[in-house]
Amino acid sequence: MGNRGLEDLIPLVNRLQDAFSSIGQACNLDLPQIAVVGGQSAGKSSVLENFVGRDFLPRGSGIVTRRPLVLQLINATAEWAEFLHCKGKKFTDFDEVRQEIEAETDRVTGANKGISPVPINLRVYSPHVLNLTLIDLPGITKVPVGDQPADIEQQIRDMIMQFITRESCLILAVTPANTDLANSDALKLAKDVDSQGLRTIGVITKLDLMDEGTDARDVLENKLLPLRRGYIGVVNRSQKDIDGKKDIKAALEAERKFFLSHPAYRHMADKMGTPRLQKVLNQQLTNHIRDTLPAFRSKLQSQLLALDKEAEEYRGYRPDDPSRKTKQLLQMVQQFSVDFEKRIEGSGDQVDTVELSGGAKINRIFHERFPFELVKNRFNKVHVILVSNRKKTFHHLFPFIFVGFRTGLFTPDMAFEAIVKKQIIKLKEPCVKCVDMVIQELINTVRQCSNKLECFPRLREETERIVTSHIRDRESRAKDQVLLLIDIQLSYINTNHEDFIGFVIRKGWLTINNISIMKGGAKEYWFVLTAESLSWFKDDETYQY
Ligand code: GDP
Ligand code: MG
Numbered sequence: 001m002g003n004r005g006l007e008d009l010i011p012l013v014n015r016l017q018d019a020f021s022s023i024g025q026a027c028n029l030d031l032p033q034i035a036v037v038g039g040q041s042a043g044k045s046s047v048l049e050n051f052v053g054r055d056f057l058p059r060g061s062g063i064v065t066r067r068p069l070v071l072q073l074i075n076a077t078a079e080w081a082e083f084l085h086c087k088g089k090k091f092t093d094f095d096e097v098r099q100e101i102e103a104e105t106d107r108v109t110g111a112n113k114g115i116s117p118v119p120i121n122l123r124v125y126s127p128h129v130l131n132l133t134l135i136d137l138p139g140i141t142k143v144p145v146g147d148q149p150a151d152i153e154q155q156i157r158d159m160i161m162q163f164i165t166r167e168s169c170l171i172l173a174v175t176p177a178n179t180d181l182a183n184s185d186a187l188k189l190a191k192d193v194d195s196q197g198l199r200t201i202g203v204i205t206k207l208d209l210m211d212e213g214t215d216a217r218d219v220l221e222n223k224l225l226p227l228r229r230g231y232i233g234v235v236n237r238s239q240k241d242i243d244g245k246k247d248i249k250a251a252l253e254a255e256r257k258f259f260l261s262h263p264a265y266r267h268m269a270d271k272m273g274t275p276r277l278q279k280v281l282n283q284q285l286t287n288h289i290r291d292t293l294p295a296f297r298s299k300l301q302s303q304l305l306a307l308d309k310e311a312e313e314y315r316g317y318r319p320d321d322p323s324r325k326t327k328q329l330l331q332m333v334q335q336f337s338v339d340f341e342k343r344i345e346g347s348g349d350q351v352d353t354v355e356l357s358g359g360a361k362i363n364r365i366f367h368e369r370f371p372f373e374l375v376k377n378r379f380n381k382v383h384v385i386l387v388s389n390r391k392k393t394f395h396h397l398f399p400f401i402f403v404g405f406r407t408g409l410f411t412p413d414m415a416f417e418a419i420v421k422k423q424i425i426k427l428k429e430p431c432v433k434c435v436d437m438v439i440q441e442l443i444n445t446v447r448q449c450s451n452k453l454e455c456f457p458r459l460r461e462e463t464e465r466i467v468t469s470h471i472r473d474r475e476s477r478a479k480d481q482v483l484l485l486i487d488i489q490l491s492y493i494n495t496n497h498e499d500f501i502g503f504v505i506r507k508g509w510l511t512i513n514n515i516s517i518m519k520g521g522a523k524e525y526w527f528v529l530t531a532e533s534l535s536w537f538k539d540d541e542t543y544q545y
Contacts, residue, residue, distance in 0.1 A: 009289040010131040010282070014072045017133065018084055018121065032289040032296070033070075033133055034201075034281060035163040038174030039185035040139035043205030046236035047174060048136055050274040053128045053248045056081070056094040057136070058102050063152070067105050068119040068163070069136040076125035084121035097122070113148050117159050130282040134172070135163060140185040157189075165193045168292050170229075170284065176206040177216045177233070187225065201284065202231035203277065207265075208238070208258060215264035220272070229284060232277045233265065332453060336463060339449040358445045365437045373430035424490050431482045439475045443468055 017031055038044045045057040045065070051073060058064045081091040083100060091097045101120060109116045115138055138156045149155065164171050171194060173186035181187070190200040202225075204216050218224040220233050235255040237246055252274055259269040270276070343358035356364060446467050453460035 007131065007286070009286050009293075010133060011074065013289055014074070014123075014133055017070065017072070032168045032170075032285065032292050033135055033163075034170040034172050034285055035135045035137055035160070036172045036174060037137055037160055037164065037186045037189055038139060038203075039176075040141050042139065042174045042176050042186065043203075043234075043236050044136060044139065044174045047172075047203060047205065047234060047274070047277070048134060050234070050236060050248055050252065051129060051132065051134075051278050052124050052126060053252075054094040054097075054124075054126075055242075055248070056097040056101075056124075058098055058105070059242075063113060063115065063138055063141055063148070063156070065136055065138045066109050066113065066115045068117065068138075068159070069101065070119045070121045071134045071136060072121070072123045073129035073132045073134070074123060074125045075127070075129055075131050077127055079124075079126040079128075081125070082123045084123075115152070115155055115159065117162060130278050132278065132282050132285060134281075137163065140189065160189060161193070164189065167199075168288075168296070169199070170288055171200040172203055172281070173200050174203045174205060176209070177204045177219075178206050178209040178211070181216075181219055181225065197225075197227040197229075199229070199288075200227050201229045201281070202227050204231055204233045205236055207233050207262075208235045215262075217264040220265065220268065232280060233259070233272045234274050234277060235259075236274075329456075329459070332456070332459070333463060336449050336453065339452065340445060340467075343445050343449065357448070358441070361441045362438050365434060365441065369437060370430065370434045373433055374427070376430070421490055424486060427486050427489075428483060431486065432479055435475060435478050435482060439471060442471050446471070 013031055013033075017033075020031070036044050036048065040063070045059065048071060049055055049057055057069075079092070081094065081097045082089065083091075083104070085104060086100075091100065101122070104120050108118050119135070137160050140160070141153055141156060163169055171186075171190045173184070173190045175181060175184040175186050187200075187202070191197070194200050202219070204219060207216060210216065216233060220231050222230045235258050237248070237251045241251060255273050256269075259265045259272045265272055344362070346359045446464060450460050450464050453463060
C-alpha cells in the first residue's frame, strides 16, 4: 500500500467490497467492516440516519431491515447516493433512496417479510459524513408476525452471526438505555463471538427516555460491562420528533445540549453524541483496517496465486489430453446448452413462474401477438370497390367508387390485384416484427442461461457472444426468407386456387355480390372488394378509368 495515507484506507476497502459483491460468493474474503446489531427498535436506523443527516432508511413496525444494507459513507463536496445494483444512477432525493431500498428488499425476499442474507450496497456521498462503512442488519426479534416463518428469530440470528463471527468485523452493539443493560440483545450476541469485548463498540441510545433519577453514567464510563473500545451515548429523534418532521440538524443540536446540561454526563459531554460516535468509528475502522491489512493482504495474495494456478489449468486445453478442469469447463458449456433447451421447452427447474419467458413467450408471440399485429391496422378504413366484368352499370350511380372492368369471369383484374397486393405488402411489417420479438426473447434466454457462468466472466462473455452472433445470423436469414415468401405471393395472385374462394371470400375480404344480371344474353358479375384506401386508388393514374 506504499505511501497511501491512512485516510484512503476506507475508500480502498470500499472498492474491494464492491468488487467482491459483483463477483458473488466465489471470493469470500473477510473485509474489515462494522456491523450494526441490536434489538428491534433499539435505534440502529436512527444512528445511521444521523450520520448521514438524512432520512433515508425504511421505517415501520416489525422487521423493516430484511437484507443486510452495506452503507458506504464517503466524504465528498456534493451530496448524492448510489446503489451498486443500479450503478450510475445518481439519487439526490433521499425519499427515493428509501423507496429503492424497499423495492430492492422485496425483489429478493418477496413481499411476505422474509429475510435474505444477500446485501444491498448503498453509497452515500456527502460533505457531512466521514468515510465509514457500516452494515445495517435486521433487528433481533422475538415474535414472528404475519406469515413470517416460525424460526425467524433463528434466521436473523444466523444472518447476524455470519457477519459478526468474522474476526475482521467490528460490532456496533446498539442498546437502548431504557431497558435492562444486562439483558441487551446486542451485547449478549457480541459476547458470544467476542467474549473479551475486543472488537465491540457499545452505543447507548434513548438516554433521554430513562426514568427520572436514573442514568447510564456507569455504563458510559465503561465500568459496568467493560468493553475495550468503550461506550458512546447518543440521543436520537423520538418517534414524535420524526412524525413532526424535526430535521436532523436540529436533532443533533438538541443532542449536544442534552449532554452539556445533564448532570450525569456533563463531565464527559465531549465524548458523547452522534458526531463523536461518527469520528470514533471512522478512526477505529481505519485503525482496524491498518491492523488487519497485512493478514488480509497475504490472504488475498495466496488466493490470487491459487486462482492463477486454476486459470492456468483451464487454459491448458488439449483435445487429446482433456484434464479434469477442462472437462469441468466443457461441462459448464454443455450445461448452458441444456439450460437453453429447457427454457425453450419449458421443462425442468428453469420455469419462471412470475413472468412468461423462453419457449412459452415465443409461443405466445406466434399465437397471440403475431395474429394481433396482423389484423391491427388492416381494416381501419373500409371502402368498397366494385369490380365487374362490365363497367357501365353502377359507374354513373357511384362515381366515387372505383369500378374496374375486365371481360371474363374473374381473370386477373388490375384493380383487384392492386388492392390485394397492397394488403399483401402490409404483411411485411408484422412478419418482420414477429421475427424481432422472437429474436429478442432468444437473446434474453441466452442471458438468463449464461448467468450460471458468472464466476467465469470471460467464458460467459465469449459464450454469449458466439451464441448471440449465431442468433443474429439466423435472424437476417429468417427475415430474408419471410420477405421472399411475401414477394412470391405478390408476384402472382392465383384466383383459381380453391383457397381463394374458400379463404379470401369467406373471411369477408372479398364478397361476390351475386348480382348477375342477364343483359342481352350476357351475364354481368359484380365483385365487391373491401379494402381500405379508395383515395389512394383514385390518385393512382394507372387506374383512371
Ligand atoms: P431500529 O429498529 O433499531 O432501527 O430503531 P429505530 O431507529 O427505527 O428507532 C425505533 C424508535 O425509537 C423510533 O420511533 C425512534 O424515533 C425511537 N428512538 C430511537 N432512538 C431514540 C432516542 O435516542 N431517543 C428517543 N426518544 N427515541 C429514540
Ligand atoms: Mg431499523
